[in-house]
Amino acid sequence: MLNYLFSFDPGILNYVAFLLTSMAIYGLMGLGLNLQWGFTGLINFGIAGFVAVGAYVTVILSLTQVPIVLAMLAGGFVAALFGLLMGFATLRLREDYLAIVTIGASELVRLIFNNEELYDGRPGSMGINGFPLPLESFRPTTFTRVGMVAIVTVIFGLALWKLWQWANRRLKSAAQKQKVAITAVAVLAGLLGLRAYVVTAISLSNFRANQAGNGLLFVALIVTAIAFWVVERLIRSPWGRVLKAIREDEEIAKALGKNVFAYKLQSLMIGGFLTGIGGALYAWQQSNVYPDNFRSNLTFNVWILMVLGGAGTNPGVLLGAVIFWVYTALTRDLNQILPLPTVQIDAFRMVFIGLLLIALMVWRPQGILGNRDELTLGK
């Protein structure tokens, strides 16, 4: 397992690049969900549906010669409309109706994609493949390679700088006993970040023609970084304050003249947009779309990573995505240790992540980066 951290073998590097791409994609979906649940208190159990809508719209449009960036934006936009639809149907009712309707609607979407001939007369269940991928025919010169590495250097640089700031802030107010733990966490996170940066830089400077993997890593990192910046800024604005007020007590927001319904719709739509864009990246990563890729377990994986990292904090969600995929990588080779068939190993991985979540709820219910004080407050 350690070779993921230290090896420079091309196979390992490719796998780590795949993991980084997955972290960025799931992180993006998590940011969308976090806006809805973590900040507005809307229970969306239909992430898979939003992802599916984003993926299919992007893929089908790009197959009909629409430029890939426009196709992706359209995917996000239609996913936002999907959110609008569900919001209109349920947001005037009690809040649990949204949970029920989103879970139903996402299954509905999957079943429609499964049974309709969506493209080229092929039955939906056979999926769609052979669609354009981002930077597929991009042939970087030395100059553009340096440019790409420079861009990811900025992204990772900012992330590490934020980590440094966070650690410093925490260390100032922490008790002696916590200081060791905080330092250890910060150093570990910093080293992981450096490793991620090195792998990204290597795979971008070795950018091979038609290696969509490298291109997607680049695209996914940029898109998620931008999304993170956008939601952070929105959350700190007066707009974000209204969302948080609705999460805490929507009657107050109403009494103070806020149009709660409109804000909920906006949160659902912007979150849906991000999740839909995540769907486009998700489709590109797999280079095919099958309705079965959009089952409810996708929804729950995104929920798991959000709760793990800390709902209501955007860096926490990204951290949750990292931990989720580190966990997946670490348990991938479990069958070499445990003499069990693959099916049982897979089940074991799910059981263990369940145990992990229960342990987290007992000892750190606010998630890893969440603020404990917030949970002990009376209403």
Next chain:
Amino acid sequence: MALLSASGLVKTFGGVTAVDSADLEVAMGSITGLIGPNGAGKTTLFNLLSNFIPSDRGQVMFNGQSIERLQPHEIARLGMVRTFQVARTLSRLSVLENLLLATQQQTGEKFWQVWLQPGKIAAEEQQSRDRAMEILESIGLAHKAHDYAGGLSGGQRKLLEIGRALMTRPKLILLDEPAAGVNPTLINQICEYITYWNQQGLSFLIIEHNMDVIMSLCDRVWVLAEGKNLAVGTPQEIQTNAQVLEAYLGN
């Protein structure tokens, strides 16, 4: 001149008529009281006035405009803000943020403006921050500005509610039992604030069981019993009204 006037308000829940063709009037610049025994329908009447619960029948006029079909947030925007009987706070927001939220017509509450007019938003934030600190100063919560509102005591929450209502620059504040569960010193303080803000031109409609508060503050008192108007008059008239005494004490 009446700032708020309601006539013939009716609300039934199943077979129970909670408010039975009730009338109410709040004169411009007055402090008006609304009293009645428990279960008289006072809070329900508040909910009907602010349209948190839609009424079955009846008209409500506020500042010369018919408001019974408006959404609660639209009514608040017109300048009529309510508080709640059990003080509600936005627990995981700071005390200061609780007040900032209440500022009306913030440019930054439209998400696209966050990108289009960041400078204007920052300037507005600074303004409303200054005003919020002023109000917190005046209600004695300034030292708590950066604490979570969820950590406030019951009495402080009542003050926070009033502060939040003031932040909206309203014409009329509906207070639902501002003195309930509050210690006597703080009650006196709350009364002083109400008098002070009233002198600044703000009108109040107050539900309260504490008769001292009603008697010392109110210009006029409306009495509600079993959802119906029982009496209306000055505090002195109400105090000696036989029907009112009967409703409270039984015959």
